[in-house]
Amino acid sequence: KEAEKLNAKDAFDVLVIGGGPAGATAAMYASRKGIKTGIVSERFGGQVMDTMDIENFISVVKTQGPRFGADMETHVREYEVDIMNLQRVKHLRGADETANGLVEIELENGAKLESKTVILSTGARWREMNVPGEKEYKTRGVAYCPHCDGPLFKGKKVAVIGGGNSGVEAAIDLAGIVEHVTLVEFDTKLRADQVLQDKLNSLPNTTVILNALSTEVVGDGSQVTALKYKDRATDAEHSLELAGIFVQIGLLPNTDFLKESKVALSNRNEIMVNERNETNVAGVFAAGDCTTVPYKQIIIAAGEGAKASLSAFDYMIRSGQ
Structure with a gap:
């Protein structure tokens, strides 16, 4: 039944994959543009939910990871964002692989979602x-x-x-x-x-x-x-x-679901992006700890999420979508 509900959804303008700082920020920035925005998350908040005290996020003197994650979700819910929580992505097909020219996301439960643009912000996990x-x-x-x-x-x-x-x-x-x-x-x-x-x-x-x-x-x-x-x-x-x-024995990006896709990964399995957060697949952007951008920090992931969202919006305008 859940898969049927998800399958029935109309195509999104921006579909964000991942609900950590990068994904939450990307979804908020997209929704503020007045475009149809969705976010698919396995666990809203992501890796910050496992973090102790946070004392270096500017303007927030001190908070805890779970509190920070809850505050992010509250903030995103202030906007018209379709939040699809507790969902795991299985596969991505680029616009050039689909009949209707939209990017397609397949979930583990069999549901398929379509979008003009997708922002991958699936984060990473500590080994x-x-x-x-x-x-x-x-x-x-x-x-x-x-x-x-x-x-x-x-x-x-x-x-x-x-x-x-x-x-x-x-x-x-x-x-x-x-x-x-x-x-x-x-x-x-x-x-x-x-x-x-x-x-x-x-x-x-x-x-x-x-x-x-x-x-x-x-x-x-x-x-x-x-x-x-x-x-x-x-x-x-x-x-x-x-x-x-x-x-400190390594960081594992959450990109296993991309290994059979056309999205280019580095030798560390991080999503390769340019300065505009574009991947090598048209209409697919990426942000945060799952990418090749150095320094895995909450504030950097959030900034990258904003960049990716603005780049996705710019892409839609320039490609006439």
Whole structure:
């Protein structure tokens, strides 16, 4: 029945895929132009719903991720936006692949939606360690964004998991805030650029542990208290007492549904966009953490969502739609 309801909808002018900061902003900007706007979201709010305190979104001194996500949805609902929540996209067909020249979105439930333009803003997810305690203490000591959550651990001991550029950069950033940073790397050497390694090694309050397998996040029921890891060379088990664990082992863009489409992806499976947020497929735009735009931040995603929406509107005018 739900699929039938969705199938019955008329074609949109702008159809946004994803309800995080990029998607919510894109939908709001499109609706303000007085055009038919829809937003398909698996979970309105997106990744911010898993974020702790937010203290660097200008004009908002401090808020929490779930509150921020709810406020975004409230704001979008002030406009005439058709919100289709709890829906997962399965496939995208470009206008050149359809009989009526519209972009087609197929959902997991079998429904199909059509639109003159589509804005892809499906975000990304942090790659997790998948060890006991990680999920239990997520937002209670286990964090994935040093820019967002680093200041919460001022004067405390923390660990960073991962020795690539993002991990070493996180350790360097955190060293200026926290009491001590221990970087834990699975490999026998760090993979970060040498200039970053040199900077990390020059800091007095950092330690690097190599060839270590993180095995468990330990807590007291409310907060993280330690990280357990195993020395891969000796199998000896160790425990680090700390207040926070920053997992920096990669970001996975939510773009699996595009792998059989014509939308070009980078070698990291991020959607490739130009400065106008255009993809290589006519009428298809993208914004936020699922794209090749650097620095995955809420404020950047929101700005990119606005750009993508304005570009989509401009595209419709220029193409006579």
